[in-house]
Amino acid sequence: MTLLxxxxxxxxxxxxxxxxxxxxxxxxxxxKARLVGRRGPSVLQPYRxxxxxLRKEVVLARNASWLFxxxxxxxxxxxxxxxxxxxxxxxxxxxxPTADLIALIxxxxxxxxxxxxxxxxxxxxFGGIGSSREMMIAALAEPAMLMIVFSVAILVRSTSLAxxxxxxxxxxxxxxxxxxxxxxxxxxxxxxxxxxxxIDNPATHLELTxxxxxxxxxxxxxxxxxxxxxxxxxxxxxxxLIACVFAPWGMATAGSGxxxxxGGMVVFVAKLAVxxxxxxxxETSIAKMRVFRVGEFLGGALLLSLLGAIFLYVSRGV
Numbered sequence: 001m002t003l004l005x006x007x008x009x010x011x012x013x014x015x016x017x018x019x020x021x022x023x024x025x026x027x028x029x030x031x032k033a034r035l036v037g038r039r040g041p042s043v044l045q046p047y048r049x050x051x052x053x054l055r056k057e058v059v060l061a062r063n064a065s066w067l068f069x070x071x072x073x074x075x076x077x078x079x080x081x082x083x084x085x086x087x088x089x090x091x092x093x094x095x096x097p098t099a100d101l102i103a104l105i106x107x108x109x110x111x112x113x114x115x116x117x118x119x120x121x122x123x124x125x126f127g128g129i130g131s132s133r134e135m136m137i138a139a140l141a142e143p144a145m146l147m148i149v150f151s152v153a154i155l156v157r158s159t160s161l162a163x164x165x166x167x168x169x170x171x172x173x174x175x176x177x178x179x180x181x182x183x184x185x186x187x188x189x190x191x192x193x194x195x196x197x198x199i200d201n202p203a204t205h206l207e208l209t210x211x212x213x214x215x216x217x218x219x220x221x222x223x224x225x226x227x228x229x230x231x232x233x234x235x236x237x238x239x240x241l242i243a244c245v246f247a248p249w250g251m252a253t254a255g256s257g258x259x260x261x262x263g264g265m266v267v268f269v270a271k272l273a274v275x276x277x278x279x280x281x282x283e284t285s286i287a288k289m290r291v292f293r294v295g296e297f298l299g300g301a302l303l304l305s306l307l308g309a310i311f312l313y314v315s316r317g318v
Contacts (some may be wrong), residue, residue, distance in 0.1 A: 002254075003094070007262060010084065010094040016265065017083040024239070024272050031280035046232065058221035061122040069119035072219065072226035075111045079230045082107040083237040086244050087165050089264030090252035096162040101149040102205065104161070104241070105142065108193070111230065112138055119215030130214025133291065137199070137211065140298035141189050147305035148189070151182045152245060154266035154312045155201035165248040173313070178315070181308035183246050188301035190238035192274065194231070196279065198289040199205050211291075239275040240268070 026043035033040025060069065085099035085107075093099065112134060119131035153159045156167045167173065192199045194211035217228050244245075244251075250267030252260035289297065 005009050006094040006096070008094050009092055012197065013088055013093060014080070014084045017088065017233060017236055018080065020269070020272060021236045022050060024276050025232045027273065027276040028280050031277050032284055035280060035284045050229060053225035053228065054222050056221040057124040058223055061218055064218070066220070068118050069223070070119040071114045072230075074114050076230040078107045078111040079226040079233045079237065080090040081235050083240065085161065086237060086240045087162055088240045088244070088268045089164050090261045091162040092163065092252065092254040096160070099161050100159040101152070101160055101161065105145055105149070107140060108234070108264050108298055115215055124218060126214045126217050130211055131316075133202050133211045134215060136140060137192050137294060137298065140295060140302065141192050144185055144189050144298060144302040144305045145211060148182045148186050148304065149209065151305060151308040151312055154309065155179070160243055164246050165251055166253060168245065168248045169251065169253065176312075178308040178311035181311070183242070183302045185305035185308065186245075187244060188297065190242065192294070192298055193230050194235045194238060196198050197283040199285050201288050238271065239272055240264070242275070243268070245269045
């Protein structure tokens, strides 16, 4: 019965993240528009955009290889699976025993690697520029992400996301400067990984500064729909990860019942609304930085995560 319930929760989570990802993107766009005095599009506009792209014919470059055609499917699958590993409304998931932060980083890194290859596959200058910039960001963001993982692992003595959420929910952690540093570092990494302001601007196609959009300029039709859906899932994933590790309140635990799981879903939607509002506020209050300053931004994230790990290592005497 327990395994059956965990499997049911896992399927529900996979469907929930898939359904909520475009809604989160629409919510961020709407809040940003209202903050700058515009009416803004409906929160349902991302769903309409995806449906419109799915109906369009795929146009491929003459020299595009099998890799270019396969990457949207591989990228979407990897990020959707990664989003399914992060407990969002309950820690009782069928994949919980194998779901840890290292696997999460591996899936996200694989998706980025194949997208960068696809950006170079057609041989266009924009694709090459976007891929090289994406790899530069990854070279700085992934070490920071690993240091955040080490910080949490030193404290919880596990990299399992379900165990981390259970530990945080137990109330035994208290207030720690090291966790605050890790939280700030994770937010900075999330901004960079999702191509948000000040690192990138997903709403523009300015060739001098764009990163993510440069890699996907050659995609169209259902391929572009999958790439866009993967990007929406990735933003939801990072918000769910921050909520799971640093604010798991309201999440159901193993054996807490179906009512607690339903309550966890409601709380998760509220967390996404708050996270989307904070992201919109941050993006409207800061300007996009120049590309060569991205290293300073992510270097700061790496430094904060390293300090967090050192503080925890010293305080626990491990």
